[in-house]
Every structure is written in C-alpha cells, then in structure tokens.
Amino acid sequence: MRxxxxxxxxxxxxxAPLLLFLVLAYAWxxxxxxxxxxxxxxxxxxxxxxxxxxxxVQSVFVRTLRIAAIVTLVxxxxxxxxxxxxxxxxxxxxxxxxxxxxxxxxxxVLTRAFGWVALLSNRGLINTWLQSIGFISEPLTLVRNExxxxxxxxxxxxxxxxxxxxxxxxxxDERVLLAARGLGSSRMRTFWTVFVPMTRxxxxxxxxxxFVFSLGFFVTPAILGGGxxxxxxxxxxxxxxxxxxxxxxxxxxxxxxxxxxxxxxLLFRSVKPKQLV
Amino acid sequence: xxxxxPGPVSLVLALLVALFLLLPLLAVVxxxxxxxxxxxxxxxxxxxxxxxxxxxxxxxxxxxxxSIRIGVVSSALSTVLALTFxxxxxxxxxxxxxxxxxxxxxxxxxxxxVSAVTLYFLLTSVSGISTFFGYDTxxxxxxxxxxxxxxxxTVLILVSLSQxDRRIDLAARGLGASVWERATxxxxxxxxxxxxxxxxxxxxxxxxxxxxxxxxxSVNAITxxxxxxxxxRDNIDPAIAALxxxxxxxTVLVLAVRSVITRRQTAP
Numbered sequence: 001m002r003x004x005x006x007x008x009x010x011x012x013x014x015x016a017p018l019l020l021f022l023v024l025a026y027a028w029x030x031x032x033x034x035x036x037x038x039x040x041x042x043x044x045x046x047x048x049x050x051x052x053x054x055x056x057v058q059s060v061f062v063r064t065l066r067i068a069a070i071v072t073l074v075x076x077x078x079x080x081x082x083x084x085x086x087x088x089x090x091x092x093x094x095x096x097x098x099x100x101x102x103x104x105x106x107x108x109v110l111t112r113a114f115g116w117v118a119l120l121s122n123r124g125l126i127n128t129w130l131q132s133i134g135f136i137s138e139p140l141t142l143v144r145n146e147x148x149x150x151x152x153x154x155x156x157x158x159x160x161x162x163x164x165x166x167x168x169x170x171x172x173d174e175r176v177l178l179a180a181r182g183l184g185s186s187r188m189r190t191f192w193t194v195f196v197p198m199t200r201x202x203x204x205x206x207x208x209x210x211f212v213f214s215l216g217f218f219v220t221p222a223i224l225g226g227g228x229x230x231x232x233x234x235x236x237x238x239x240x241x242x243x244x245x246x247x248x249x250x251x252x253x254x255x256x257x258x259x260x261x262x263x264x265x266l267l268f269r270s271v272k273p274k275q276l277v
Numbered sequence: 278x279x280x281x282x283p284g285p286v287s288l289v290l291a292l293l294v295a296l297f298l299l300l301p302l303l304a305v306v307x308x309x310x311x312x313x314x315x316x317x318x319x320x321x322x323x324x325x326x327x328x329x330x331x332x333x334x335x336x337x338x339x340x341x342x343x344s345i346r347i348g349v350v351s352s353a354l355s356t357v358l359a360l361t362f363x364x365x366x367x368x369x370x371x372x373x374x375x376x377x378x379x380x381x382x383x384x385x386x387x388x389x390x391v392s393a394v395t396l397y398f399l400l401t402s403v404s405g406i407s408t409f410f411g412y413d414t415x416x417x418x419x420x421x422x423x424x425x426x427x428x429x430x431t432v433l434i435l436v437s438l439s440q441x442d443r444r445i446d447l448a449a450r451g452l453g454a455s456v457w458e459r460a461t462x463x464x465x466x467x468x469x470x471x472x473x474x475x476x477x478x479x480x481x482x483x484x485x486x487x488x489x490x491x492x493x494x495s496v497n498a499i500t501x502x503x504x505x506x507x508x509x510r511d512n513i514d515p516a517i518a519a520l521x522x523x524x525x526x527x528t529v530l531v532l533a534v535r536s537v538i539t540r541r542q543t544a545p
Binding site: 006007008010011012013014015017018019021022025026027028029030032033036078079081082084085088089090093096097099100101102103104106107108109110111112113114115116117118119121123124125128155158159174177178181187188191212215216218219222223232233236237240241249250253256257260264 | 280281282283284286287288290291293294295297298299300301302304305307308315316317318357358359361362364365366368369371377380381383384386387388389390391392393394395396397398399402420421423424427431456481485487488491492502505506509510513517518521524525528529531532
C-alpha cells in the first residue's frame with residue numbers, strides 16, 4: 001500500500017464528522033441518562049431499588065414480557081404462512097403476497113394503529129356489523145385492553161418477521177424438497193420435517209427481531225391500550241412527562257438497554273450474523 | 278422441470294394473513310366519509326367534509342409544511358454524514374472498522390424509547406445554551422431525526438459500495454487521481470442510486486417519526502405525526518381518517534411505480 005500516513009489521515013477526515021456527531025448527539029447524552037438514573041432525585045442506587053420493590057413497575061415488566069412473547073409467537077407464525085407464498089408461490093401469488101407485505105410496511109405506525117381503532121372500537125366496523133346482524137346487543141370491548149395491543153403490535157411486526165424468513169427460504173435448496181416429495185413423503189411431512197428445520201436460522205432471527213421490537217414498543221400500545229395496559233416504553237414516558245420522576249424513567253431505560261443488549265449477544269452467539277440477512 | 282409450490286393449506290393460511298394485513302388499511306376508508314363529527318360508520322349519506330377540513334384547517338397545513346422542512350434538513354444531514362463515513366470505510370478500510378460501524382448502527386438497534394429519552398436529555402440540556410436549537414424547536418427535531426435515520430442511510434450506502442468493483446478505484450488511483458477526485462468522480466457516480474435511496478429513506482423515516490418526536494416537542498414543533506397523535510389520544514377526529522386514506526393512496530402509488538421501474542430494469 002502506498003502512502004499509509006495520508007491514507008490514515010483521509011480515513012480519519014472522512015469518518016470523523018459522523019462519529020463526532022453521534023458521540024455528541026447520542027453517546028454523551030446517553031451517559032447523561034445513566035447519570036440521571038443514579039442521581040435523581042437523590043444520589044445512590046435508590047431508583048434501581050425501586051425497580052425491584054415497586055409492584056407497579058414489576059407488573060408493567062411482567063405484562064411487557066407476556067405481550068412480547070405472545071406477539072412474537074403469533075407474528076412469526078403468521079409471517080411464516082405468508083412468506084411461504086411470497087417465496088415459493090406462482091408468479092401471480094408472489095406479486096399479491098408482496099403487495100400485502102410491503103404496503104402495510106411502508107404505512108406509518110399511526111395510520112395502522114388508527115385503522116385498528118376504526119375496526120375494533122365500540123362504534124367501529126366490527127361492533128357495528130355484529131350488532132346490525134343481531135349477533136350481539138352490547139358492543140364487545142376489543143380495544144383499550146391487552147387484546148387490542150396484541151392485535152395492533154402483531155399487525156405492525158409481521159412485515160419485520162417476513163424479511164429474515166424470506167432470506168432463509170430463498171437460500172434453501174429446492175432439490176431437497178423435491179427429493180423428499182419424490183421419495184414419497186407427504187406435503188405435510190415434507191413441510192414439517194424438511195422445510196421448517198432448514199429455515200431455522202430465519203425463524204430465530206425473526207423471533208428475535210420481533211421480541212426486541214416489542215419490548216421497546218411505544219406508539220401502538222399507547223393508542224390501542226388506552227392507558228390501561230401500559231408497557232415499559234409508555235411507563236418511561238409517563239415517568240418523565242406526567243409524574244416527573246426522571247430518575248426512575250432513566251433507570252428503566254438503562255435496564256431495558258442492558259436486557260436488549262444481552263438478548264442480542266445471545267443471538268449472535270447462537271446464529272452467525274450472516275445467516276440473518 | 279417440477280417446482281415445489283405451496284399447497285392448498287398454505288394458500289388458505291397465507292390468504293388469512295393477507296386479509297389481516299390489509300383490513301385496518303381498508304377500514305379507514307368508510308370512516309373518512311362519515312358526515313358525523315365523531316368516529317363512526319357512515320349510515321346512509323357520505324360526506325367529504327373531513328377531506329375539506331384538511332385543507333381548510335391551518336393546523337394540518339402548518340404541520341405538513343413543518344414535517345417537510347424537518348424531513349428535508351434531517352435527510353440532507355444524515356445522507357451527507359453517512360456518505361462521508363462510508364467513503365472513509367470503503368476507500369481506506371481502517372482498523373476497527375467493524376466496531377466503528379457497530380457504533381454508528383446503535384440508534385437503529387437500541388429500543389427507540391431509550392433513544393427518545395437520550396435525545397430528550399440532549400435537547401433539554403442544549404436548551405439552556407441556545408433557544409434556537411433545543412427542546413421543542415424544529416432544528417432540534419431535525420437533528421434528532423438525523424440521529425435516528427443515519428444508521429439506515431449508512432447501511433444503504435455501504436451496501437451499494439460493497440457491490441462496486443474495487444478495480445476501477447485502483448485504476449483511478451494508479452493514474453494519479455487524488456482522494457477527492459476518486460470520491461467525487463469515480464465512486465459517487467457509481468453509487469448515486471444508493472445515495473438517492475438513502476436520502477429518500479431518511480426523508481420518509483423522518484416524515485413518519487413519532488416515538489422520538491413525542492419526547493422532544495410540546496407546543497411549537499408540531500409535526501404531522503405529532504398532530505395525528507394528539508387527535509388520536511384526545512377525542513378521535515375523523516380528519517385523521519381522511520389523512521390516512523390519502524397517505525395510503527400515496528404509498529400504494531409510489532410502490533406501484535417503483536415495482537414497474539424495477540421490472541423494466543430487470544427485463545430490458
């Protein structure tokens with residue numbers, strides 16, 4: 001290599017602006033948040049102690065983990081069903097599946113949450129329809145509870161689960177499937193014993209992405225939960241803006257980052273990053 | 278040649294998922310045509326009054342203009358930063374590249390609510406120094422959006438660089454081109470599609486951004502998603518349905534145009 005010194009200078013000059021920007025606008029303020037968690041309202045470990053002892057905070061943590069687990073299970077399963085058609089269907093089926101995946105993906109989270117409000121609320125489409133055919137007399141409570149939150153989050157996260165699944169299914173050698181069928185294995189058996197095990201890395205990747213996303217989700221639970229099924233992210237918001245308790249909000253944020261970081265580390269130990277994309 | 282195609286069970290399940298994905302997008306259409314001031318199904322007559330209120334109510338127009346301004350500024354900032362950084366990575370392959378790229382991607386990986394608290398801390402701290410740039414100002418929002426979009430722009434530009442043939446850069450270098458000439462006359466023309474995509478994606482992400490925006494604005498910098506949020510939380514305004522229908526139609530049109538273009542490119 002020629003001119004190593006000027007090479008190093010050039011690299012430093014080109015990379016510096018973004019690195020500097022992120023250090024000043026992201027890393028430094030994050031350390032400030034960590035500092036809040038140890039100093040507000042009083043210096044010490046009080047906020048972390050409160051996390052362990054406060055029953056409200058605990059119930060929010062448990063609810064968040066429960067909702068994230070349900071959403072992960074449902075959305076990865078649903079994503080799997082539509083990805084099979086998107087990757088292996090006939091040309092027309094592929095175009096239709098792609099449309100159904102990409103259109104919601106590009107539509108803002110607010111519009112999608114609003115669509116669910118329009119469907120599920122007391123005077124929404126589903127209740128109006130069920131009442132008009134006389135199936136029910138009182139509207140069903142479908143939003144402002146955990147059901148609404150799970151539905152909205154699943155809807156939001158299915159496209160995110162599709163992408164790792166699709167790449168796993170695309171890299172799968174079709175001849176193996178044809179061989180299994182040719183040797184007399186039924187459709188179902190080929191699917192469960194050949195197809196699914198061979199897309200394992202995609203399933204793990206999709207589940208991890210959806211689970212991590214659900215843990216820090218804010219907008220959809222806040223709108224469809226209507227303040228009744230608060231998740232971690234909304235709790236942080238409430239602690240910072242409604243009952244000014246910045247220290248506790250900061251401490252919950254720090255715990256969330258550490259937890260997500262640990263999950264990601266686990267993922268990268270079990271699956272090589274290349275298998276995900 | 279035989280191919281492995283999904284069977285009837287797969288097709289039925291996929292159809293159910295497809296319906297689930299489209300249902301809430303279709304549901305906003307009838308709501309947007311209701312003549313009532315409340316969020317209800319229209320019974321009998323239809324009305325376009327909520328579409329009219331989008332044009333006549335200055336709040337909607339103001340927030341749309343503000344969102345465009347913030348999107349343009351933050352997209353320009355994050356594209357320029359991502360581009361220079363990626364050029365440095367590609368041209369010089371410095372040591373610790375993996376760690377540096379990992380650092381740049383953090384805002385994409387960290388839960389958005391934590392990034393929101395972080396940027397809230399930043400902007401409230403800066404507010405003491407400058408009223409121009411801090412909490413609840415449009416420049417502050419633009420900068421915060423850049424933090425959130427710059428990892429996506431960097432990924433897109435790095436991906437298009439990875440498809441570039443290194444030998445053309447080596448040839449330019451062998452012929453005596455300076456770093457500046459190599460970057461602007463050899464590399465950038467070859468990745469211009471990636472750069473434009475990065476800028477567009479940054480704009481779209483900023484245009485839709487709500488999670489961080491909620492934490493860093495209160496009364497002055499009301500972006501379009503922030504205004505929608507206020508309408509959704511308090512009493513649900515059917516104007517949001519009208520706006521949603523318009524946004525959905527625009528999205529579908531853009532995707533359709535894009536798929537026609539890519540099909541032409543792949544099948545000449």
